[in-house]
Amino acid sequence: xxxxRIERKEATRLSILRAARTVFVSKxxxxxxxxxxxxxxxxxxxxxxxYFRSKDDLIRESILAANKDETDAVLRDxxxxxxxxxxxxxxxxxxxxxxxxxxxxxxxxxxxxxVASRKPLIRDLVARRRExxxxxxxxxxxxxxxxxxxTPNLDVDAAARAVxxxxxxxxxxxxxxxxxxxxxxxxxxxxxLLGPEIAPVVRRGNDPSA
Amino acid sequence: xxxxRIERKEATRLSILRAARTVFVSKxxxxxxxxxxxxxxxxxxxxxxxYFRSKDDLIRESILAANKDETDAVLRDxxxxxxxxxxxxxxxxxxxxxxxxxxxxxxxxxxxxxVASRKPLIRDLVARRRExxxxxxxxxxxxxxxxxxxTPNLDVDAAARAVxxxxxxxxxxxxxxxxxxxxxxxxxxxxxLLGPEIAPVVRRGNDPSA
DNA sequence: GACTATAATGAATGCTCGTTCAGTTTGTTG
DNA sequence: CAACAAACTGAACGAGCATTCATTATAGTC
Numbered sequence: 028x029x030x031x032r033i034e035r036k037e038a039t040r041l042s043i044l045r046a047a048r049t050v051f052v053s054k055x056x057x058x059x060x061x062x063x064x065x066x067x068x069x070x071x072x073x074x075x076x077x078y079f080r081s082k083d084d085l086i087r088e089s090i091l092a093a094n095k096d097e098t099d100a101v102l103r104d105x106x107x108x109x110x111x112x113x114x115x116x117x118x119x120x121x122x123x124x125x126x127x128x129x130x131x132x133x134x135x136x137x138x139x140x141x142v143a144s145r146k147p148l149i150r151d152l153v154a155r156r157r158e159x160x161x162x163x164x165x166x167x168x169x170x171x172x173x174x175x176x177x178t179p180n181l182d183v184d185a186a187a188r189a190v191x192x193x194x195x196x197x198x199x200x201x202x203x204x205x206x207x208x209x210x211x212x213x214x215x216x217x218x219x220l221l222g223p224e225i226a227p228v229v230r231r232g233n234d235p236s237a
Numbered sequence: 238x239x240x241x242r243i244e245r246k247e248a249t250r251l252s253i254l255r256a257a258r259t260v261f262v263s264k265x266x267x268x269x270x271x272x273x274x275x276x277x278x279x280x281x282x283x284x285x286x287x288y289f290r291s292k293d294d295l296i297r298e299s300i301l302a303a304n305k306d307e308t309d310a311v312l313r314d315x316x317x318x319x320x321x322x323x324x325x326x327x328x329x330x331x332x333x334x335x336x337x338x339x340x341x342x343x344x345x346x347x348x349x350x351x352v353a354s355r356k357p358l359i360r361d362l363v364a365r366r367r368e369x370x371x372x373x374x375x376x377x378x379x380x381x382x383x384x385x386x387x388t389p390n391l392d393v394d395a396a397a398r399a400v401x402x403x404x405x406x407x408x409x410x411x412x413x414x415x416x417x418x419x420x421x422x423x424x425x426x427x428x429x430l431l432g433p434e435i436a437p438v439v440r441r442g443n444d445p446s447a
Numbered sequence: 448g449a450c451t452a453t454a455a456t457g458a459a460t461g462c463t464c465g466t467t468c469a470g471t472t473t474g475t476t477g
Numbered sequence: 478c479a480a481c482a483a484a485c486t487g488a489a490c491g492a493g494c495a496t497t498c499a500t501t502a503t504a505g506t507c
Contacts, residue, residue: 035474036484055355057267060464071486073467082465134354141351144344144412145265154413182425189426192406199405200398202354203364215392216399245504246454271495281456283497292495 040078043068047089052131056086056138090139090149093132094156100125101163111171116214118163119194126198127207133198157191164190190217250288253278257299262341266296266348297358300349303342304366310335311373321381326424328373329404336408337417343408367401374400400427 046068050059061082065072079085104117126132136153143150164187171177193216201207256278260269271292275282289295314327336342346363353360374397381387403426411417 039484053355055267055351057265061466062464072465073487074485076466077484134351137347137351137354140409140412141265141344141347144347145263150413150415157410157413185422185425186429188410189403189429192410192426193399193403194406195409196402196404196406199350199409200367200402202350203360203367205360212395215395216402219396219399249454270493282495283457284455286496287454 036078039070039074043070043075043078043085044089044092047085048093048131048135051086051089051138052134055134056142061085086142087148087152090152093135093139094152094159097122097125097132097156098159101160105163105167111167111174111176112218114167114170115164115190115217118167119214119217120210122160122194123207123210123213126194127201127210133202136198137202157195160191160194161187164188193217246288249280249284253280253285253288253295254299254302257295258303258341258345261296261299261348262344266352271295296352297362300359300362303345303349304362304369307332307335307342307366308369311370315373315377321377321384321386322428324377324380325374325400325427328377329424329427330420332370332404333417333420333423336404337411337420343412346408347412367405370401370404371397374398403427 043064047059047064050063050067053059054063061075062072064085065075068074075085079088101118101122103121105114105121109117126136139149139153143153165183168177168181168183168186172179172181172183194213197208197213197216253274257269257274260273260277263269264273271285272282274295275285278284285295289298311328311332313331315324315331319327336346349359349363353363375393378387378391378393378396382389382391382393404423407418407423407426
């Protein structure tokens with residue numbers, strides 16, 4: 028049981044995963060071939076099957092790895108003090124750095140969502156990803172309520188889910204525009220949810236039929 | 238130039254598009270075969286090619302048709318009076334009925350987004366879809382500002398894009414959870430953007446390092 | 448009721464791709 | 478260094494697929 032062997036094996040496995048991600052991003056899961064992945068990794072096709080049971084397995088593991096990277100990025104700087112806005116801005120900064128500045132991540136996520144709608148196994152993976160993001164948002168908002176910064180009757184769950192949905196929507200927007208919106212814009216939009224950028228609705232004279 | 242021929246041809250074309258949508262939803266663009274579409278439409282494979290140049294062409298046309306359906310649904314009840322909240326609620330109702338109550342629409346959109354990240358032609362289609370939704374939101378918000386219902390220094394563009402992103406995020410959420418969130422929940426979240434559900438941030442004693 | 452343009456057919460074609468496995472190379476150990 | 482196992486190789490296989498096209502069926506016209 029040589030230790031070096033094990034480390035080597037793990038390294039090769041990671042290099043295949045890295046290669047897979049590159050190829051999946053540029054071609055999509057389906058048009059990317061196992062031969063493509065092997066070439067990108069500097070290996071032969073056969074080797075892939077030493078490390079992964081099948082192409083589907085490779086796809087699943089590659090999504091799993093991406094989720095881990097994103098979660099790490101989001102959580103990096105959250106546990107710290109400050110106002111709700113400051114904490115939220117920091118969380119968004121970490122998320123932004125991984126998701127929108129790292130090239131190819133939006134395309135990769137879009138692929139994952141497409142597959143998720145048909146394959147329960149993949150669906151579970153991306154659902155867990157969302158839950159993690161929602162949890163981060165909930166913690167921040169909950170603290171805001173506890174500190175009296177936010178109104179006590181805030182529906183924390185709804186607000187946290189709104190933040191997560193908004194962020195995912197921004198990912199789609201970046202795909203469509205071909206470029207990431209500036210980080211500031213995203214912060215501003217999320218903060219719309221948290222503050223009086225939009226004034227309270229004031230009923231005026233017009234209360235018509237409907 | 239027999240008139241009947243033309244009508245018949247159009248009808249067949251539409252039935253192929255309908256069949257394509259059904260198959261694309263259940264299998265995804267790639268795993269769906271032209272034979273599948275033909276069988277679903279009650280035709281032979283060859284016939285598909287009387288109406289569409291290629292499978293890619295069929296995919297493109299099918300996305301185009303779906304976009305039209307969605308836009309029609311969103312615009313149906315918007316042009317009417319009431320408060321900003323009422324108008325927004327009506328627009329969301331139309332959007333919800335088409336997007337989340339119609340089975341398969343989220344899956345179809347997810348497929349489109351995945352392809353959009355790699356194919357400029359498809360990207361243009363889905364980008365136009367977003368622009369239409371943003372425009373509807375902007376019109377509603379703009380009217381709110383003009384009526385004095387919303388604060389004059391509201392960044393209408395940012396807010397409208399936030400609404401659109403939020404809605405798209407909800408589509409992804411519905412894919413992941415395997416069920417649509419209730420329409421009320423979505424309204425509540427969008428309205429978070431429009432009102433004081435969350436109280437203004439109040440600076441309290443703690444103003445630390447940062 | 449024949450005639451003709453149009454539409455529909457589906458077997459055949461050529462290609463791509465996931466997966467396998469018999470054989471080769473590489474690295475470790477005694 | 479010899480012996481062995483782990484890791485790697487890539488040609489070959491077989492299944493599946495988009496697309497074509499020679500042929501057949503059909504609907505509209507005179």
